[in-house]
Amino acid sequence: MRTTRSQELVDSIVELIDRRQLRPGDPLPPEPRLMEEFGVARNSVREALRTLQALGIVEIRHGYGTFVGEASMAALSPSLLFRTRARSRDDLRGLSDLLEVRQILETELTRRVVGDGKLLSALGECVDRMVDPATAPAADRRFHELIGEAAGNELALELIRLFWDVYRQTESHVGAPTSQPEGLVAKHQEILEAIAAADPRAIGEAVSRHFDEIRQRIAAG
Structure with missing residues (x-):
């Protein structure tokens, strides 16, 4: 069940990027906003963002925030x-x-x-x-x-x-x-x-x- 909920949150963040038509380099909402939007804890948001970072979909810049990545096939x-x-x-x-x-x-x-x-x-x-x-x-x-x-x-x-x-x-x-x-x-x-x-x-x-x-x-x- 945990795996399913984690994947649902990952999918929801991707949908948010698409819905808001964010482009590579655009900032994502900060963690508190994502927590509020999806009704989840901070750890869940961070886990989802790390998953998306591994896929190249987001880029986490420590001290600056999270941004839409290039999603390269690499x-x-x-x-x-x-x-x-x-x-x-x-x-x-x-x-x-x-x-x-x-x-x-x-x-x-x-x-x-x-x-x-x-x-x-x-x-x-x-x-x-x-x-x-x-x-x-x-x-x-x-x-x-x-x-x-x-x-x-x-x-x-x-x-x-x-x-x-x-x-x-x-x-x-x-x-x-x-x-x-x-x-x-x-x-x-x-x-x-x-x-x-x-x-x-x-x-x-x-x-x-x-x-x-x-x-x-x-x-x-």
């Missing part, structure tokens, strides 16, 4: 990382699930950005930087971020970044990449060409092949 990283690592000890299914979700997301986003000349140029620059092993990881990440940005979906872009970070931290479960730098370049060049051709089927196949090596490493693990 707040989910520890939970997703734990889930992925815990399952990886058994059959690597956690990584496999993560890869599948990422492929579904990136395939759809990539199909939305065809015909964008400025994007093609920026993606081409990323591919060029992948030739150098020293700049390849950052260029690889930026390649996918550019597609997410061009698709115009901020939530999807945050998920791409989240999946990327979590995968990099769990990659040790499947060992080091087996392909050479030219293989990385070729895979991304294929995606680039499929976007330029505005071919949804080719895009799907290119994105799928992009993840083939990781799939093989997971299967071998």
Whole structure:
């Protein structure tokens, strides 16, 4: 029952933020006002605010008050990382699930950005930087971020970044990449060409092949 009441208070504070149309950086009512509004004790309010802080929904600034946070997807990283690592000890299914979700997301986003000349140029620059092993990881990440940005979906872009970070931290479960730098370049060049051709089927196949090596490493693990 306590857990249910705690969650109800968390939900009520979120509803208050929405109802009052508060934006990131706006102050929340002080604790006494929240206690009065929801008819709860100070400890209950503080517990709810700590929960919301962990989710990035509020920011507690000691000595100043509580403010609406950015609610970044980065707040989910520890939970997703734990889930992925815990399952990886058994059959690597956690990584496999993560890869599948990422492929579904990136395939759809990539199909939305065809015909964008400025994007093609920026993606081409990323591919060029992948030739150098020293700049390849950052260029690889930026390649996918550019597609997410061009698709115009901020939530999807945050998920791409989240999946990327979590995968990099769990990659040790499947060992080091087996392909050479030219293989990385070729895979991304294929995606680039499929976007330029505005071919949804080719895009799907290119994105799928992009993840083939990781799939093989997971299967071998």
